[in-house]
Structure formats: structure tokens, C-alpha cells
Amino acid sequence: MTAIDIVDSADRNGVDGSGEPPATLDRSAHQPVDGPQPSRRTTIWSLGALLVATTVLYLWNLSANGWGNSFYTAAIQAGSQSWKAWFFGSSDMANSITVDKPPASLWIPALFVRVFGLNSWSVLVPEVLMGVASVALLYVITRSRFGHWAGIGAGTVLALTPVAALMFRFDNPEALLILLMIAAMGALLKAVDTGRLRWMIAAGAAVGFGFLTKQLEVMLIVPPMVIVYFVAGSGGWMRRVGHLFAALGALIVSAGWWILTVELWPASSRPYIGGSQNNSILELTLGYNGFGRLNGNEEGSVGGGGRRSQFAEMAGQQGPGGGPGAGGGMWGQTGITRMFDAEQGGQIAWLIPAAIVLGTAALVLIGRAPRTDRRRAYLLLFGGWLAVMTLTFSFMAGIFHSYYTAAMAPAIAAVIAGSAAIVWPARHRLWVRLVLAGAVWTTAGWGFALLARTPDFVPWLRWLVLIVGVASGVALLVAPGAGWRNRTAAVAAAGAIIAALAGPTAYTIDTVNTGKQGSIITAGPQTEGGMFGPGGRHRGGPGGPGGMMPPGMSTGSRQAGFPGMNGGFPGMNGAEGMAGGPGGLLNGSTPSDEMIALLRDNASEYTWVAAAIGSNEASGYQIASGYSVMPIGGFNGTDPSPTLEQFKQYVADGRIHYFVNSGRGMMGGDSSGASAQIKEWVTATYTSTTVDGVTLYDLTSPR
Numbered sequence: 001m002t003a004i005d006i007v008d009s010a011d012r013n014g015v016d017g018s019g020e021p022p023a024t025l026d027r028s029a030h031q032p033v034d035g036p037q038p039s040r041r042t043t044i045w046s047l048g049a050l051l052v053a054t055t056v057l058y059l060w061n062l063s064a065n066g067w068g069n070s071f072y073t074a075a076i077q078a079g080s081q082s083w084k085a086w087f088f089g090s091s092d093m094a095n096s097i098t099v100d101k102p103p104a105s106l107w108i109p110a111l112f113v114r115v116f117g118l119n120s121w122s123v124l125v126p127e128v129l130m131g132v133a134s135v136a137l138l139y140v141i142t143r144s145r146f147g148h149w150a151g152i153g154a155g156t157v158l159a160l161t162p163v164a165a166l167m168f169r170f171d172n173p174e175a176l177l178i179l180l181m182i183a184a185m186g187a188l189l190k191a192v193d194t195g196r197l198r199w200m201i202a203a204g205a206a207v208g209f210g211f212l213t214k215q216l217e218v219m220l221i222v223p224p225m226v227i228v229y230f231v232a233g234s235g236g237w238m239r240r241v242g243h244l245f246a247a248l249g250a251l252i253v254s255a256g257w258w259i260l261t262v263e264l265w266p267a268s269s270r271p272y273i274g275g276s277q278n279n280s281i282l283e284l285t286l287g288y289n290g291f292g293r294l295n296g297n298e299e300g301s302v303g304g305g306g307r308r309s310q311f312a313e314m315a316g317q318q319g320p321g322g323g324p325g326a327g328g329g330m331w332g333q334t335g336i337t338r339m340f341d342a343e344q345g346g347q348i349a350w351l352i353p354a355a356i357v358l359g360t361a362a363l364v365l366i367g368r369a370p371r372t373d374r375r376r377a378y379l380l381l382f383g384g385w386l387a388v389m390t391l392t393f394s395f396m397a398g399i400f401h402s403y404y405t406a407a408m409a410p411a412i413a414a415v416i417a418g419s420a421a422i423v424w425p426a427r428h429r430l431w432v433r434l435v436l437a438g439a440v441w442t443t444a445g446w447g448f449a450l451l452a453r454t455p456d457f458v459p460w461l462r463w464l465v466l467i468v469g470v471a472s473g474v475a476l477l478v479a480p481g482a483g484w485r486n487r488t489a490a491v492a493a494a495g496a497i498i499a500a501l502a503g504p505t506a507y508t509i510d511t512v513n514t515g516k517q518g519s520i521i522t523a524g525p526q527t528e529g530g531m532f533g534p535g536g537r538h539r540g541g542p543g544g545p546g547g548m549m550p551p552g553m554s555t556g557s558r559q560a561g562f563p564g565m566n567g568g569f570p571g572m573n574g575a576e577g578m579a580g581g582p583g584g585l586l587n588g589s590t591p592s593d594e595m596i597a598l599l600r601d602n603a604s605e606y607t608w609v610a611a612a613i614g615s616n617e618a619s620g621y622q623i624a625s626g627y628s629v630m631p632i633g634g635f636n637g638t639d640p641s642p643t644l645e646q647f648k649q650y651v652a653d654g655r656i657h658y659f660v661n662s663g664r665g666m667m668g669g670d671s672s673g674a675s676a677q678i679k680e681w682v683t684a685t686y687t688s689t690t691v692d693g694v695t696l697y698d699l700t701s702p703r
Contacts, residue, residue: 043148047139050152054135054159057512058128058168063120064515067623068171070588071519071635072106073123074619075099076171078628079110080118086110088262090271091615094607094628097641099615100275100288102258104212105173118623123171130175131168134182135159138410141186144193145378146421154417162507162523163347163402164409170516173214174406180210181221182410185381188225192377195234197243204247208254215289217407220392224384232377259285272641274615274634279641296397331400338394339405346450346524348405348412350504352390353446355412357439358419359383361432365422378418386411401520427476427489437473440496444469447503457525458506469499518587519616519635589620589660592692599625599658607650610696612660613637613675621660630656633675644677651699661688661695 038046067073071091078093079086085095089103099106109126116122135155143151158164167174184206191199203225210218226244233240262270262281276283284290291297332343340349359379366376389408393400426432444466451462472495479489507524589612591599599609599621611630612618618631632647633639642650650656659682686697 038148046148046152050139050155050159051132051136054155055128055132057159057508058131058165059125060512061515062124062128062169064513065124065169066120066515066517067588067619068120068124068517069519069521070517070619070623071615072099072171072173074588074615074622074629074631075103075106076109076113076123077118077623077626079103079106080113085271088271091274091618091631091634092608092622092628094630095271096608096628096630097272097615097634097639098274100284100635101173101214102212102281104209105171105176105214108176109171118626124169127168127171127175130179131159131164134168134175134179134410137179137182137186138413141182141189142378142414142417144189145374146418150417150421153420154413157351157413157416157501158409160501160505160508161348161350161406161409161413162504162511163406165508166347166511166516166521166523167403167406169512170521172403174403177210177213177218178407178410180206180213181218181385181407184210184221184225185385185410185414188229189374189378189381191243192229192232192234192372193374195239197246200229200243200247201250204250205254207247208251208256211251211255212258215285216291216293217404220388220407221385223388224381227384228377228381231380232372232374234372272634272639274639274641277640293398293400294392294396331398334395334397336391336394339390339408342453342527343402343522344393344405346453346507346527347402347522348408350447350450351412351416351443351500352386354439354443354500355383355386355415355419357435357442358423359415361435362419362422365426365432375418375422379415382411382414382418386415402522403520424493427479433477433479436496437477440469440473440476440499443496444473444499447499451503451506453527454525457510461502461506465499465502468495468502472496472499520586586616588616588623589618589662589694591621591624591694595621595691595694596624598691598696599627599629603627603657605654606657607655608657610658610660611647611656611678612662613679614662617660617662629660632678633673637675638673640674642678643674644681647674647678648681654700656699659686659697659699661697 075085075089075091075098078090078095082090082093082095084090085093086107087103088095089098089101089106091097091099108130109123112122112126135158138158139151139155141151142154164178167178184203187199187203187206190196191203207218207222207225225247229244229247230237230240233243259281262273267279272279273281273284275288287297332338333341338344339352362379363376366373366379369376386408389411393404393408423432423436427436447469448462448466451457451465472492475488475492476496479486479492510525511523603609603625607628608630609625609627610618610621611632612621613632614637615631615635617637618629622629630642632642634641647656659679661679661683682697682699685702686699687701687703688695688697690696
């Protein structure tokens with residue numbers, strides 16, 4: 001008998017250390033939603049319409065995204081050809097280095113590619129399916145507490161959140177991360193309902209696999225999970241604590257098996273751990289992908305570690321105290337308003353004010369309901385998720401991109417739908433009508449402000465949102481009491497929904513109609529006041545970076561050179577990375593037919609047909625040729641893999657055919673780094689040739 005079994009046995013006998021009998025579930029929480037519920041036929045058809053519409057929306061124009069993020073696509077390609085690369089998440093089939101994340105998000109697409117071959121759809125369709133599954137799962141969780149229409153509302157808001165739609169059509173880790181976070185929340189709420197240990201174990205396992213998707217980001221949902229289960233879980237406090245420890249154990253096992261395997265595997269027979277400076281998965285977890293994101297000390301990132309201050313200062317973004325996060329670092333201004341600024345506002349913030357207003361009112365209406373009230377547990381859980389992520393993203397001083405906010409989308413959708421289901425039936429109270437009207441007016445006004453940041457994008461839409469929102473708020477305020485058949489209230493509710501969703505829907509439609517490629521992408525139209533000033537960001541497109549870059553990095557022209565960057569940022573402006581050209585830090589290379597033929601010539605004789613500095617530079621050549629291309633230095637070109645000595649040995653052994661010289665040095669200006677040393681040695685030792693504007697060195701033919 002385990003310790004958990006003893007605790008459960010004690011609870012069943014009324015002995016839990018609290019002197020109280022075990023708590024039972026609050027059956028009164030299963031109160032009906034105001035008004036009649038839909039028939040089974042209506043339920044099936046409306047849910048089917050939601051899921052089919054979401055699927056069509058996410059599949060629409062999917063091929064325009066091409067290879068999506070070629071950094072991950074190359075790893076997916078590698079995993080489809082090598083089981084070792086699949087397990088470790090290697091960037092290349094020859095397993096020289098991994099991506100800078102754990103591999104879970106690569107596993108499913110790699111299996112698709114293994115079955116259906118390498119093409120854009122086999123890479124991106126798994127992400128679409130994860131998006132549809134996320135919408136369906138959020139519907140199920142919400143419906144169990146608030147009824148069918150609340151579930152439909154939650155699913156709709158999630159599906160139409162611009163940054164969520166962006167990530168559900170892209171091969172970044174976010175799609176799987178979101179699905180696993182929703183699954184963890186659903187399992188925990190099921191444990192609150194039933195008191196069953198197995199659901200807590202499932203919740204912990206979901207978080208653990210989320211860790212294998214994007215490491216410490218998933219841990220942001222753990223604090224609200226712990227608090228809600230301890231507060232609202234059934235049984236005595238000892239039982240609840242025991243269940244929480246069981247969930248922790250499941251988390252450790254489900255994430256730790258892979259971490260432990262990597263740690264114990266001989267370093268000489270596995271790929272280098274990308275994103276680390278010492279070939280350590282623990283360093284990657286706690287540093288580059290962990291606490292470094294919070295404090296900005298990310299050795300190996302763009303301008304990271306000791307190079308960061310110099311890089312940020314040269315970009316004109318040094319904070320008052322010298323730190324990148326002190327009043328605005330190279331990754332944008334930090335502070336409580338960060339989610340509402342030009343970079344993030346149109347991505348995620350459309351309904352955050354409404355979620356705060358309605359969520360607060362709903363908790364007040366629940367009032368002194370029993371401790372185990374299911375509705376309150378739901379709101380506290382998703383509200384806690386939203387609060388923790390908002391605060392973390394707002395104040396983190398390290399690498400931050402607007403697409404990270406996709407992880408907030410399910411929380412916003414859940415809070416909006418659940419709160420509305422509680423507040424709407426109570427609108428016979430004057431203060432509730434004031435809250436509803438205020439929420440609609442706030443949402444419409446904020447939607448108007450967000451749309452005004454894109455004045456050339458459907459210019460009439462912001463006025464429609466404002467007018468409909470103001471009118472709907474007035475109608476809600478003056479509408480007589482409760483009852484779904486009240487025509488004024490029904491029309492007001494429809495207007496409020498239109499005012500709330502028109503803006504994000506328009507941004508989402510623009511997102512699916514615009515090709516998105518590169519490492520950093522954004523949803524919706526160009527935004528004024530963004531990191532580039534007027535015009536906001538680079539719209540994704542074939543060969544282009546497709547997203548925001550740190551301040552000071554222009555898309556329109558080369559800036560004054562940074563050390564090691566040869567006068568600019570190759571591959572990081574709008575002119576780079578076009579057909580036949582090299583890639584760069586943010587976008588993959590796009591080799592010409594002549595280049596592909598050259599790489600494929602006698603390719604089977606080499607371990608790597610070529611080597612290039614940086615994973616994105618290497619990715620395009622690997623994807624196009626179908627053979628391994630070594631990404632020297634990993635994503636940023638800053639990882640010490642391989643060292644100069646190792647590279648020389650590979651060349652001496654005849655394992656590398658070409659070196660692709662894109663003009664890039666080591667990011668951040670460190671000329672002593674391994675990447676810069678390799679480049680210097682190659683250019684001094686071998687004769688160059690130019691193919692379609694790309695400089696190559698044949699490593700089998702020294703000068």
C-alpha cells in the first residue's frame with residue numbers, strides 16, 4: 001500500500017487530520033444555464049459547425065506558409081529520416097546539434113513526414129489538427145460547467161484569437177503546448193469534480209509533456225493548478241496535498257525520462273544540445289530557456305551573456321541601469337502595459353479588459369458558494385493562468401516575441417465564456433447590467449483603438465465596432481430583466497458579440513490570407529508604432545523574415561554594421577533570402593536549382609553535403625537537397641559546436657563537402673567564437689566559388 005493509498009483510506013474513514021469528514025462534491029454547482037438548453041440535434045450541428053469552420057479556417061491558404069519556420073522544418077525532416085534525430089530533436093540527419101528546445105513538438109510532424117513525405121502540408125497539417133483539438137477540448141471543459149453555448153463561445157473565441165490562429169498554422173512548439181495546457185486544466189478540473197487520484201496524475205503528466213515541448217513556459221500554469229486544487233478539491237486537506245504530490249511525481253516522470261536519458265547518454269554519441277554553451281540539457285532548461293528569459297542573462301542568445309549590453313546599446317535600446325529590461329530592452333519595453341502595446345495588442349489583447357471585468361463580476365455573483373463550487377474553480381483556474389502568464393510576459397527581460405502570447409488565448413476564451421454564462425442570467429440586477437454595459441463599452445473602445453493602429457486596414461471596421469458596441473451597451477443597460485426571449489436583450493447580446501469579435505476576426509482572416517515564414521512572425525496587418533516604427537513589422541512572405549526583430553534591425557535597409565556582421569544583418573532585411581539567396585538569423589536560405597544540383601552531386605559520399613553558420617542558414621539547403629547540412633553554432637551561430645578542431649577533423653576525414661559563406665560572423669560581435677574561427681580558417685585555406693550569388697568553399701580542394 002502506497003502513501004497515497006493510506007491517505008485515501010484515511011479520508012474514506014473520515015480521518016484526515018482536520019477533524020472533519022471528507023467533503024462531498026457540490027452538486028448544487030450543476031445549476032442549469034439560464035433559459036432552455038438546445039436539443040441534441042442543435043448541439044451536434046452547432047458543435048460540428050464550430051469544428052468544421054475552424055478546420056477550414058486553419059487549412060485555408062496553408063501552403064502559403066511554405067516551410068513555416070525552416071529551423072523546425074529541417075529538424076522535422078531530420079527526424080523523418082533518422083530515429084536518433086527524431087528522439088533528440090536534431091537539426092540535421094547526421095545529428096551534429098539539436099534545436100534549442102526539447103523535441104516533443106517535432107515528434108508528430110516528423111511521423112507525418114515519414115508517412116506522407118516532405119511537403120508543406122505534411123509539416124503544417126499536424127499543427128492545424130492540434131488547433132482544432134484545442135478548440136474542441138476547451139468546448140468540452142467549458143460545457144461541463146456552463147452549458148453548450150458557453151462551450152461554443154469559449155471555442156469560438158479561441159479559434160478567432162489572431163495569434164492562436166497564427167500558431168495553429170505554423171510549426172513552432174506553441175500548438176502542442178497549448179493543447180497540453182488545456183488538457184492539464186481539464187484533468188485537474190475533473191479531479192476537482194470526482195476526487196479521483198488518476199485525474200491528478202493525468203494533469204501532472206500533461207504538464208510534464210508540456211515541459212518536453214517548451215520547457216519552463218508550461219510551468220507558468222502550475223501555481224494556479226496547485227492553488228485551485230488545494231482550495232476547491234474534494235476531501236480533507238491531507239488528501240488534497242497527497243494528490244498534489246502524486247501529480248508532481250507524474251510531472252517529474254513524464255518529463256524526466258527524456259531529460260535523464262539525454263544526461264546519461266554519452267555525449268560523444270549524441271548530438272550537441274543546441275542553445276547551451278556546455279552541451280547540457282540542464283543548462284538549456286535553467287538558462288537559455290529558463291531563468292535567462294526572466295532576467296535577460298541568456299548566454300548564447302543574440303547579444304546574450306557578456307555581449308548583450310554592447311548589442312543592446314548599439315541598437316539604441318539600453319535600459320537606464322544598463323540592463324536590457326530596465327525600461328525597455330532589445331526585446332521591447334517591459335511593464336504592466338506590455339500586452340497592450342503595438343507589438344502584442346492586436347495579437348492577443350482584444351478581450352483582456354472584458355475578461356477582467358466579467359471575471360470579477362462572476363466571482364462576486366458566486367459569492368459564498370461552497371468551497372468546492374465547480375464554477376468558481378473553473379474561473380480561478382483559467383483566471384490564474386491568464387494572470388500569471390500576463391505578468392510573466394510583461395516583465396520578463398530576456399528573449400520575448402509576440403507569438404508567445406498564443407499561450408494566453410485559451411485562458412482568455414475560458415474566462416470570457418464562463419463569466420458571461422454566470423453574469424448574463426443575473427442581469428435583472430442593476431449593477432450587473434452596469435457591468436455588462438461597461439464591459440461592452442470597454443471592449444468596443446479598446447477594439448477601436450487597436451484597429452486605429454492599422455488605419456489602412458479595413459478603415460470602416462473600427463467605426464462599426466465602436467458604434468455597435470456603444471449601442472449594444474446602452475441596450476443592455478436599459479433592457480428589462482432576465483429571460484432569453486426578451487428581444488432587446490437578445491439584440492443587445494448579438495451586437496456585443498459582433499463588437500467584441502469583429503476586430504480579432506478581421507485580423508485572423510488577414511493572417512490566414514498572408515503567407516507567414518521565418519523564425520519570428522506576427523498575426524494580422526502591419527501595425528503603427530511597432531518595433532520598426534510606422535509600418536510596424538515585416539509581413540511574412542517567401543524567403544522573408546516574416547516578423548518582428550529587435551529594435552535597430554531594419555527591414556528596409558542595412559544599418560550601420562555590428563561587429564562580426566559585415567556591415568549589416570544579412571538575411572534579416574527584406575532584400576535578403578530571396579530565391580537563390582542565402583538565409584540568415586531569422587529566415588531560411590532558398591537555394592536555386594543549380595545550387596541544389598551541386599549539393600546533391602556525390603552527396604552520398606559525405607556525412608554533410610555542406611556546412612553553414614546558423615541553423616536557419618543551413619535549413620534551406622538541407623530541406624531542398626534532402627541531405628544533411630551542418631548548422632555551425634546552432635540557431636544563433638553562437639553555440640560552440642563544432643569547435644575549430646572538430647571541424648578541421650571532419651574536413652580531414654572527408655565528411656563535409658562545402659562551406660556556405662553567407663557573410664555572417666558570430667552574433668553579438670564575438671570574433672573569438674567557434675563559428676567565427678571556422679569561417680576564418682575556411683576562407684584562408686580554401687578557394688571560393690560563387691553560385692547564384694552564394695559564396696561556396698569546396699572543402700575537398702584546398703588552395
